[in-house]
Each structure stands twice: as structure tokens, then as C-alpha cells.
Amino acid sequence: MGNRIRVYVDKNKCIGSTTCIYYAAQTFTLDSEGKSTVVNVDGNDSNKIQEAADSCPINAITIVKDE
Amino acid sequence: MPLIEDLLDKEVVNNPYPYFHQLRKEDPIYWNERWNGWVFTRYHDISKILIDNRFTAERIRPSKNMPEQMVLDMASTYEILSKWMVFNDPPNHTRIRMLVNKAFTPKAVEEMRPFMHEITDYLLHHVQSKGKMDVISDYAFLLPILVISKMLGLPDEDRDLLKQWSDDLLLLVFGAVKETNRHERAKNGLQQMVYYLEDVIQARHKNPQNDLITALVTAKEKGDVLSMGEVISTCTLLIFGGHETTTNLIANGLYSLLKNPAQLEKLRANPSLIHSAIEELIRYEGPSKAIMRIAKEDVEIADKEIKKGQRVLLMQNIANRDPEVFEYPDKLDITRQSNHHLGFGKGIHYCLGAPLARLESTIAINQVLKHLKNIQLERTDLEWQPNIISRALKQLPVIFD
Ligand code: HEM
Numbered sequence: 001m002g003n004r005i006r007v008y009v010d011k012n013k014c015i016g017s018t019t020c021i022y023y024a025a026q027t028f029t030l031d032s033e034g035k036s037t038v039v040n041v042d043g044n045d046s047n048k049i050q051e052a053a054d055s056c057p058i059n060a061i062t063i064v065k066d067e
Numbered sequence: 068m069p070l071i072e073d074l075l076d077k078e079v080v081n082n083p084y085p086y087f088h089q090l091r092k093e094d095p096i097y098w099n100e101r102w103n104g105w106v107f108t109r110y111h112d113i114s115k116i117l118i119d120n121r122f123t124a125e126r127i128r129p130s131k132n133m134p135e136q137m138v139l140d141m142a143s144t145y146e147i148l149s150k151w152m153v154f155n156d157p158p159n160h161t162r163i164r165m166l167v168n169k170a171f172t173p174k175a176v177e178e179m180r181p182f183m184h185e186i187t188d189y190l191l192h193h194v195q196s197k198g199k200m201d202v203i204s205d206y207a208f209l210l211p212i213l214v215i216s217k218m219l220g221l222p223d224e225d226r227d228l229l230k231q232w233s234d235d236l237l238l239l240v241f242g243a244v245k246e247t248n249r250h251e252r253a254k255n256g257l258q259q260m261v262y263y264l265e266d267v268i269q270a271r272h273k274n275p276q277n278d279l280i281t282a283l284v285t286a287k288e289k290g291d292v293l294s295m296g297e298v299i300s301t302c303t304l305l306i307f308g309g310h311e312t313t314t315n316l317i318a319n320g321l322y323s324l325l326k327n328p329a330q331l332e333k334l335r336a337n338p339s340l341i342h343s344a345i346e347e348l349i350r351y352e353g354p355s356k357a358i359m360r361i362a363k364e365d366v367e368i369a370d371k372e373i374k375k376g377q378r379v380l381l382m383q384n385i386a387n388r389d390p391e392v393f394e395y396p397d398k399l400d401i402t403r404q405s406n407h408h409l410g411f412g413k414g415i416h417y418c419l420g421a422p423l424a425r426l427e428s429t430i431a432i433n434q435v436l437k438h439l440k441n442i443q444l445e446r447t448d449l450e451w452q453p454n455i456i457s458r459a460l461k462q463l464p465v466i467f468d
């Protein structure tokens with residue numbers, strides 16, 4: 001069963017630090033402009049994804065938990 | 068246009084924008100013979116290079132024409148600087164940055180808020196009755212060093228020492244070229260700081276405290292920890308990296324507001340604009356003028372061929388006024404939206420201290436507006452430091468009621 005969450009990266013804010021990819025490499029990847037995108041919300045354990053969001057230097061990642 | 072080869076030409080230093088606007092138009096990727104490298108001035112070029120791994124951040128090395136004895140003397144300094152994450156590429160960079168991330172958290176920054184109020188209250192109270200101050204030496208220079216010492220957990224009585232050592236090393240890192248003895252002073256300052264930090268770190272190993280040094284010593288990530296050398300080196304980076312830069316953000320920011328009284332009044336009337344105002348002050352007259360990188364291989368950009376081993380100078384402040392990206396780039400507008408300035412860099416080296424710098428400058432500027440009535444520039448013929456990578460006023464004398 002997958003993570004019951006949705007993950008968004010605010011591309012307007014992302015400065016491409018790659019921190020999220022370090023924590024959750026199967027979930028985030030850099031696009032051609034050097035900004036993070038979500039490739040798979042089930043790519044990593046949900047607390048790894050949480051750690052990625054918490055570590056983003058400009059708070060560009062939002063996690064929404066499904067009820 | 069007659070290109071000015073000397074990047075430290077007095078007129079260019081005092082008023083860089085007209086010259087660089089024209090350079091951006093006429094030769095946006097410009098080989099500067101005298102600096103011996105490429106000068107970039109367009110936002111999009113700079114933005115791309117900062118995320119391009121064909122350029123290395125490993126740039127700490129003795130200069131080519133340094134006498135051999137001096138290279139040997141300086142070896143210990145370069146040893147410390149070479150461990151600064153900002154001068155490392157992945158995988159070393161990733162390792163150190165992610166470990167330091169564990170310690171230097173938003174929470175640790177936020178906890179400093181009351182202390183920042185306390186210090187700024189104290190400093191302003193001190194000058195209030197005099198009716199004048201030099202914003203830099205009486206105010207902006209003191210706050211960052213006091214805050215970072217407190218965060219690290221260094222005893223109050225040692226702050227003056229740290230300030231002295233920090234000044235000494237800034238000579239080397241920020242390259243005030245004409246200063247004599249600059250290597251000597253940098254070396255001594257750094258060496259003394261290293262001995263000092265070694266003792267503190269050892270004490271925290273034995274006896275953990277609730278401070279940043281303890282957090283650095285105990286940070287673990289994927290089974291890995293920072294070595295003693297890395298903790299020392301990171302402490303020196305946090306002290307130096309955040310000192311002159313934050314001082315200059317506060318000073319340049321106040322200067323820009325004082326030169327644009329309508330904007331200053333707008334901010335007084337709407338204190339909630341402070342966040343967009345800080346971003347705009349960084350864009351408009353940010354403390355970091357340029358970032359340097361070195362090409363690891365031949366790279367073609369636009370019609371220029373950057374050769375392996377050549378240096379590139381990425382002019383952040385000029386990119387931040389690129390009309391391709393910013394409307395009315397030379398206008399200070401504290402309500403500017405979508406302000407994607409490059410003042411803190413971009414990509415993997417994006418300033419780790421940005422949250423701290425933002426909070427310190429927010430409080431410092433708010434406090435000045437709150438406590439000092441009718442603040443004005445005492446003179447307008449101010450001079451800027453002749454320096455390639457930092458944008459720093461020599462003095463900022465102001466008067467108030
Ligand atoms: C307004 C103040 C500041 C400005 C304008 C600024 C600017 C920058 C810039 C442009 C970089 C990127 C350098 C590069 O790409 O080569 C950087 C990196 C860094 N800054 Fe800041 N900085 C400021 C304040 C601070 C503070 C307060 C601290 C910490 C106490 C700090 C710590 C760092 C560190 C550790 C790095 C290296 C990050 C890395 O390599 O991954 N900075 N800063």
C-alpha cells in the first residue's frame with residue numbers, strides 16, 4: 001500500500017539545493033531547469049519524505065495527508 | 068564602449084550599475100585579462116552555471132605567484148579553508164552539508180530571536196542620546212558576531228577575541244588586495260581561533276550542552292559523523308561566512324531605504340512589508356557581489372568557449388538588476404513580488420545561513436525604524452570598499468532626533 005499523502009514542490013520557490021533528493025531520491029528528481037519535481041509519492045518511506053520537506057532550505061515542499 | 072579592465076576601478080566600485088548594465092548589453096560573457104577570467108552579467112547565464120556540475124567550487128589554493136615559503140607558511144590556513152563546504156564539490160560537499168543541516172536547524176535560528184531583540188535594544192539605547200552613529204561600527208558589525216557566538220555556545224567574555232580573529236581572516240577571504248601583511252594576519256587569526264575552538268569542542272564532547280557546537284559534534288547522518296577537523300572548520304565558516312555578509316545587508320539595506328525615503332515611509336506605515344522588503348534589499352544592493360567557479364572541462368556558453376581551468380566570476384548583483392528578469396531593475400520597490408534574486412546563490416551551495424541572515428536583518432532594520440526617529444544620512448558622499456566579491460560601505464554615518 002502506498003503513502004496516503006500528496007507532495008507538492010513550489011517550483012516558484014525551489015532553488016535546486018537537491019536536499020530533498022538526498023533524503024528521498026526515489027520521490028524527488030531535478031527537472032531540466034534544476035528544480036525539484038515529485039516523480040513518485042510512494043518512492044520513499046513517508047517519514048523520509050517528511051525529513052526532505054523539513055530540510056528544504058526555503059520551505060518549498062508541502063505534504064498533504066489524505067484523510 | 069571602453070571596457071574597464073580594473074574591476075576595482077574607483078568609479079566602478081562606487082557606482083557599479085551603469086558600467087555593468089552596459090557591459091551586460093555589449094559583452095555579457097566578457098574575458099577580463101587583468102582578473103584573468105570570464106565575467107558573467109546576465110541572470111540566466113549565471114543561474115545556469117550555478118547548477119552546472121561542469122564548474123567546480125574547489126577554488127581554495129595559493130595564488131600562482133606566491134613565493135614558495137609563503138605557500139608553506141599558509142598551508143595550515145588552506146587546510147582549514149579547504150574543508151569549508153562552500154569550497155567543496157559532491158560527494159564531500161553533500162556529506163558535510165547534510166551533517167551540518169542536522170545541527171543548524173530553523174529551530175536553532177528561531178531560538179535566537181529574543182537575543183537579537185535584546186542586543187539591538189542595547190546597541191541602539193547606547194547611541195540614542197548621541198543623536199548619531201556609524202551604522203556599521205556601532206551597530207551592524209556587532210550583531211552577527213554576537214549572535215553566532217551565542218548560537219555556537221561560546222562564552223560571552225570571548226567575543227572580542229573572536230571579532231578580532233574574524234576581521235583578520237576576512238582580509239584573506241574577501242581579498243582586500245592592498246592591505247600589507249594580509250596573509251600573515253589571516254594565518255595568525257585563524258590559527259588562534261582553531262586552538263580556541265579545539266578546546267571548546269573537546270569540552271562539549273565530554274560535557275554536552277544545548278548549543279550548536281554540541282549539535283555539530285553529535286550530528287549523525289546515515290551512520291556518519293563530522294571529524295574534529297570538520298567541526299572546527301565548519302565553526303570558522305559559520306563565524307566568517309555570516310559576519311561581514313550580514314553586517315553589510317543591514318548597512319546596505321538601511322542605506323538603500325534612506326536614499327529612497329518614500330520606500331522607507333511605506334515600510335514604517337506597513338511593518339508587514341518587512342519580508343518582501345528584505346528580499347528587495349538583497350536584490351537591490353546585496354552584500355555578495357559575485358560568486359566564483361572554475362571550469363572542470365571545456366564548456367561552450369552562447370558563443371563563448373570557456374576552457375578547462377579558467378575562472379568565471381558570476382556577478383550576482385548585476386544579475387539581480389537584469390531587465391530580462393526584473394521590471395524597472397534600478398528601482399527599489401519593497402513590495403516587489405516573485406523576487407527570485409540570486410543574492411544567496413542557487414543550487415547545492417545555496418546559502419545555509421539564509422534563514423539566520425533574514426531574521427537578523429529583519430530585526431535589525433525593524434528596531435532602527437522603531438527606536439530612531441527622523442533618521443537621515445549624515446553625508447551622501449559615501450565610499451564603498453574596493454573589493455570584487457563583497458558590496459560593503461566603508462562607513463554609514465547617520466543622524467536622528
Ligand atoms: C546576508 C547575509 C548573507 C549572504 C548575502 C550570504 C551569501 C551566500 C552565498 C552567495 C553563498 C553561496 C556561495 C557559493 O555558491 O559559492 C553562501 C553560502 C554559505 N553561507 Fe551565506 N550568506 C549570508 C549569511 C550567512 C550566515 C549568517 C551564515 C551562517 C551563520 C552563512 C553561512 C553560509 C554557508 C555555511 C554557506 C555554504 C553553503 C554550501 O556551500 O553548501 N551565510 N552564502
Ligand code: SF4
Pocket residue numbers: 009013014015016017018019020021035036052055056057058059060061
Ligand atoms: S530541498 Fe527544496 S530547494 Fe532544495 S531542491 Fe528540494 S525543493 Fe528545491
